[in-house]
Amino acid sequence: MNATSTHTRQVARVVRGQPTSDGAGVKLTRVIGQRELDMLDPFLMLDEFRSDQAGDYIGGFPDHPHRGFETVTYMLAGRMRHHDNQGNSGLLTPGSVQWMTAGRGIVHSEMPEQQDGLMWGFQLWVNLPAAAKMCAPRYQDIAPESIPEIQPAPGVRVRVLAGSVDGVEGPVSGVAVDPLYVDVSLAPGTRFSLSLKPGHNAFAYVYAGSAHIGAADASQRIDRGDLAVLERDGDDVLIAATDEPVRLIVVAGRPLNEPVAKYGPFVMNTPEQISEAMRDYQSGRF
Template sequence: MANSSIRQSRAVRRIVRGQPVSDGAGVKLNRIIGQRDFDMLDPFLMLDEFRSDRAGDYLAGFPDHPHRGFETVTYMLAGRMRHADNQGNQGLLGPGSVQWMTAGRGIVHSEMPEQEDGLMWGFQLWVNLPARDKMTAPRYQDIAGESIPQVEPATGVSLRVIAGRFGDLHGPVNGIATDPLYLDLSLAAGTAIDIPLAAGHNAFAYVYEGSAMIGPSSQSRDVARGELAVLEPGEHVHVSAGSAGGRLILVAGKPLAEPVAKHGPFVMNTPEQIVEAIRDFQSGRF
């Protein structure tokens, strides 16, 4: 019988490369989750990376658009994005900040660059809501960069905790049904770290700078910049830096195992609920 005290290390199930897309009013993105070759990883519906220092790639932004039935998570590495909605909420996302928006029963909002030039870089992740929460009241969690805890668990390793827990650090995002973990890792060349993960949660790592070796030593996979590693089940993951170091986001969450009906900015459980969402939006009930 296997020793149950030995924690299972997660191997890499597959590696996914993003596809270039245009969204909003013409913003150029790299879509990793939510594309033809990788539709979703329950509960994660979409992951986009936006990165450009050419204003024409991002300046038109994302004018007013609706959402229902899921959550959007915007994490800024560089640049400034102003958001506003039809409930009168607004705020500014700067470098290092995060917004976790629970769209719930419906909201119409915009995300527009606050800058006219320079680097705009970050991620938007879509997280599904369970059926019981799809019609909940919308809410925002806007977290300034300085409010996100950061730790150096080993020499040359830096880690920001956006959601979930690492050791004694708890991320500022709270009250999310899928119990997510969202970490931003920076590793210098020659460094490594083991990250605990909830055994039943789906998880991925996306390398956005440099490269990383992910998985137990006997099955380690080299993951390059712009690649996403889908992780096998297990209780922790081993990450080591490539020859030039590496930066990545590591995300995990509880799968919902519910039917998914998607149509643009609406994510529900049945096609009939999608029709209802479209009707409600067109009737001004968001």
């Protein structure tokens, strides 16, 4: 259990994911980047994809461009192969994470490397500050065995993808918004207090079971498929399982407080920069 803090964050609002499709018809649930929650600075989009029906995912995400932000893919089940126009290739397997910085521009594909079975995971889009939007693209491909898992209390398991929990550092590094990204598993009846940096925006997304989030006297039940946006003020978040196991991701980051111009796969600061990105892509300059 983390050290006791002076103020526990409460749930500011609850958002339900909405079914949609992307890529070549891949069915998914969009949680951030929809009408109810357009963005949560610096987070631009959160999708959960989960299906054991090949027709829902087999088309994958053929070649497409990105500029001005980062994509984070975290696999729970299934395998996804990525290629890009910089000569990079890699395989995402269960428990792995890929933190891709698109920077000034990249064209890549993400295609299932399976014909059947469960495909399950998340893709998060993280904004880049204006000063870094035109940086060189890079990948951080992290294998499952490189992601530390801690047990801060009986019945509590935490995988640390990015940031620090109880002095254990996640493998993702060099990200401008100083993110925390953890995958938390709680046995029935257990609880866990997770430290958060003051002023950072944070959310918790429950993907299995149900949890009570917030101080015990004012907690809110968050069910599978719900995202809890947390208050910005506070030093920690308290998560308690119900009478069944619960799994959730908790993500936090420093808000950029900069103008955002979005158009499809491009995220810049002004409409003029979006037009420039489109011209550069169409003329093969990515």
